[in-house]
Amino acid sequence: MAKLMLAFVATALLVACVSAGEASPINDFCVADLKNTLMINGLACKSSAMVMSEDFLFKGFEVDADTNNPLGIGIIPGFAAVNYPALNTQGLSLAKINYAKGGLVPPHTHPRAAEVITVIKGEVYMGFVDTAGKLFAATLKTGDFFNFPKGLVHFQLNVGSGHAETLSVLNAQNPGIQLMATSLFGSSPFIRDDVLERAFGISHDTQEQIRMALVPGYKA
């Protein structure tokens, strides 16, 4: 019983701590302890004595992500909360995206961070829309960089002849990612039909078609 309470409190507290924000770190570092068996889903720090060089070494992008899906993309994060615990309190996170031919990262936002992205392999067309509705886009060749300002909607599309790969760095440890199409048409529960139909100027049938395309197992 005490153990249960401990786990509950630990979880609650860790979430509370996690939500404290992207302010300057107070200590040199605070490597997240992801092995903590107390079912802690926040970012507890390892004690300094247990922090090793390896904690700062991230090899997560050694593998490629599986792109065998309708969008033709796969994403591997380098996030403090997931697989790069050293980034806890550091105000940075990583993402590697593999693109099959024609692979598309559909329009999405990062609510809490700005991003720089570079093409590691191939040729990727990408852009963002600002709050005035202006699109800023370009086709990047390997080695080029682009920038997506904080919170603005953006996308990436592999326009090369083969596979592509991009590397992103964002200036928050948990930037968040919100894919617009699925967030709007495939939320849980669904947003009222009329909101979407009127927002996009589509008929109910079209709205149902979109749901069937985006929501696995959805039947109109």
Added chain:
Amino acid sequence: MAKLMLAFVATALLVACVSAGEASPINDFCVADLKNTLMINGLACKSSAMVMSEDFLFKGFEVDADTNNPLGIGIIPGFAAVNYPALNTQGLSLAKINYAKGGLVPPHTHPRAAEVITVIKGEVYMGFVDTAGKLFAATLKTGDFFNFPKGLVHFQLNVGSGHAETLSVLNAQNPGIQLMATSLFGSSPFIRDDVLERAFGISHDTQEQIRMALVPGYKA
């Protein structure tokens, strides 16, 4: 010539200053000088000697916004850069929305601020989707409040029997607003068709229909 250079520099500098951020104010206040004829589009401050009580008094919501449009809504801001110059550096902004019967504020984000919203009149259904795709929504009666966390997509719909009105307060002087449907389908220039068609699982015809519905004067 000197005047032109002055105007140019002033404009450039003001934009630079404006972009400095939502950090704590350095002075008591810094009331924006919106009457400055130097075509300054940022937030120059009036000298202290010229700041009056009236600068802090905002009556902008005395009038109702015109809701005679397809969405049936009208928005009046209370923004430092527009009509409430005292809010410069204060980390706050306001918005009043009038809703005709069935008026809809379509899904949108505020890239740089969190929001609290209250129903002043009528009954409004509203909600947001988090980055896990979960929808949090409720129907608010007059006097109720809701909260939209920073950067997450949300919407509001008048579900009452008559007009409605909401008041929003956001914790940034220029939170930004990005309407998702028009930003994606009606950007300038347009996002490549295939990006939208694949993101939403729609045919080219449907995509064109959406454009015709959302973009005034658009011909497929």
Added chain:
Amino acid sequence: MAKLMLAFVATALLVACVSAGEASPINDFCVADLKNTLMINGLACKSSAMVMSEDFLFKGFEVDADTNNPLGIGIIPGFAAVNYPALNTQGLSLAKINYAKGGLVPPHTHPRAAEVITVIKGEVYMGFVDTAGKLFAATLKTGDFFNFPKGLVHFQLNVGSGHAETLSVLNAQNPGIQLMATSLFGSSPFIRDDVLERAFGISHDTQEQIRMALVPGYKA
């Protein structure tokens, strides 16, 4: 015993977490768990699985505050730590004030936030003093807004013919409120008499009279 220690640590830790600051949230949200029976007086977050739409819906201003007191005012907060747990980490808080005829919110400060305030009902005279000693004040009619910059002393007075009501939004989850008269003359323990007498240029008798007026049960 372990339970007691657990409660103590939990409390201590939560306070530590709470004090981390008004920086950007790390997660979408972190709804405070106010029902936690571990006597946690900070802001533990509910696990995501337990967060519901209702958490973001605040109806706390449905009721009016009791104004049957010498100042003729009553305040209902909308604070993360009190009754609107969804505002935890969101950098926002609310307050509704009911004013009897002539009701007065005496001079006070909010140490950690700026405020926008609007008159919901009636007519309220309000103002703040800046650090140069200049008073900025106005009489607001229903629908008007005013702004109190962070940390500056301000007040509100119902000057209408009946009841009044104001709504405030502040850009911190726990802005703090420090009423100047009672903080200075009614602190616990009292500030040395001579400090107050000399600061205000009053005699000891006057100082005692103020104490008797402001401190319930005080006998000179």
Added chain:
Amino acid sequence: MAKLMLAFVATALLVACVSAGEASPINDFCVADLKNTLMINGLACKSSAMVMSEDFLFKGFEVDADTNNPLGIGIIPGFAAVNYPALNTQGLSLAKINYAKGGLVPPHTHPRAAEVITVIKGEVYMGFVDTAGKLFAATLKTGDFFNFPKGLVHFQLNVGSGHAETLSVLNAQNPGIQLMATSLFGSSPFIRDDVLERAFGISHDTQEQIRMALVPGYKA
């Protein structure tokens, strides 16, 4: 004419820049150019080429402040905007206070900073009141330190047998200082009598007496 406009714009812009906030500096330093003859009352930076070691050396506390006044205190600031331009963007400011025997720094707040204070000479009683009305006070001997949390009202009183001197460091370049008694009773213009009389539980006569004591030249 162009010169006048230049001065006006420069002033306006500098104020705008100044108000940007106490966020991390972008450059190593930004020494304020206080000699700029363009009547600039903000914090323009000297070009790097013109920054010398002497800019960082502050000797402003070599002299004592004149304490020949009713409160028996004198304050010398070490502020970026006044006499220590190197502190611009550094998030720090200084103040030295000389106290005649019995000298009193009456209750005041710093809206935008926390403070540490030490007694350089003599013996000073000081304290602050928190938002729960609790007084934290102590008598400091030479070498002792005290802390006033951000925005909370506090005071200092020389309780030694002779002169006293304190040194304060605050964590903002322009913390602001708001003396409560004079801000409330001696603002410009005055706060309505009834607000103060009711807030402090005093008669109109007493209120007038306070004004006569605090406002030079005031006649009831």
Added chain:
Amino acid sequence: MAKLMLAFVATALLVACVSAGEASPINDFCVADLKNTLMINGLACKSSAMVMSEDFLFKGFEVDADTNNPLGIGIIPGFAAVNYPALNTQGLSLAKINYAKGGLVPPHTHPRAAEVITVIKGEVYMGFVDTAGKLFAATLKTGDFFNFPKGLVHFQLNVGSGHAETLSVLNAQNPGIQLMATSLFGSSPFIRDDVLERAFGISHDTQEQIRMALVPGYKA
């Protein structure tokens, strides 16, 4: 066992909390509980009921630090995590340095804070180097102040005829201190010889000599 887990979790969590950052405090204060027997090495807050005036009174500089060492200096901190728990969340820290004749604080940085420093006794030569390689230095007499911008390398040397003493205030609760010579030549484990030899343009012998001088017990 539960106790061990509790201690472990508490430690982990506190480190997590500590690392949240130097953002604005959420509460009036959060006095660290350093007496917590749970071997908590972070900054748990005492419950408000247990916070006393004495918590804010710091007498740590009553004693002088022992300067009987090769550098001829001794440092006494006033840090939230060490001996001035009230500074937790306050964004400030203190340091007192005693210098024997010729005492030297060798070149070092504070990764997370800016510093103001004053000579309390004696005469101290000090300076910092900016990122352009320019040295800003001066000899301070008693009462003078200097400033070390955040993160830039700096040093202090007693050039007077006797002992000296300085007082530093930094605008972070845990600024960190990194002595460059010992961090580079005496790290644990050592940095590869060739990195240091090439960086400093020294032979292996010289590098070993430096190690022998700086690392107690080191044998080449």
Added chain:
Amino acid sequence: MAKLMLAFVATALLVACVSAGEASPINDFCVADLKNTLMINGLACKSSAMVMSEDFLFKGFEVDADTNNPLGIGIIPGFAAVNYPALNTQGLSLAKINYAKGGLVPPHTHPRAAEVITVIKGEVYMGFVDTAGKLFAATLKTGDFFNFPKGLVHFQLNVGSGHAETLSVLNAQNPGIQLMATSLFGSSPFIRDDVLERAFGISHDTQEQIRMALVPGYKA
């Protein structure tokens, strides 16, 4: 004359603006206008109308840096103030480093940012020392990442059999770079000999040798 004053003010103001900090951007973006002929050395923004997609596209790493120098490295920045103006206000900056065989980036700090670094080509040994003197280092193969916490001293060394290349992203637009050896031994003017000799435990001759090795044209 007016033009000169304008230029001077513009320069001064821009520096002031630049130093405002790494707080959240107020606008979507603020692309620096580096072509401004007014000798502006800060970060004036281009007017929105003049911002193009190309502003966000950075091709600066197309070329390799020249590594024909004693350290065998060359650095190309991607900095708002230098060649990637779109990053102004975005809180991010880039650096590409080319390493000849054995190329060394000697120990240095970034006063104002944390860094993630990845090996694009080759094999690079790198590490940082924390404020407790502990070294965290590893040899990275192509695709691996490492992290250098804010302000801590670190280095990189090409240990592969050929050339190497790394890509760094830092979470500040102007992180600063301070090479420790040259900053300490080659500052302008020089730091007093005795400070360095005692700090490093070296003789005057050795100190002169280091100067001769690090400072071009230096004669003992």
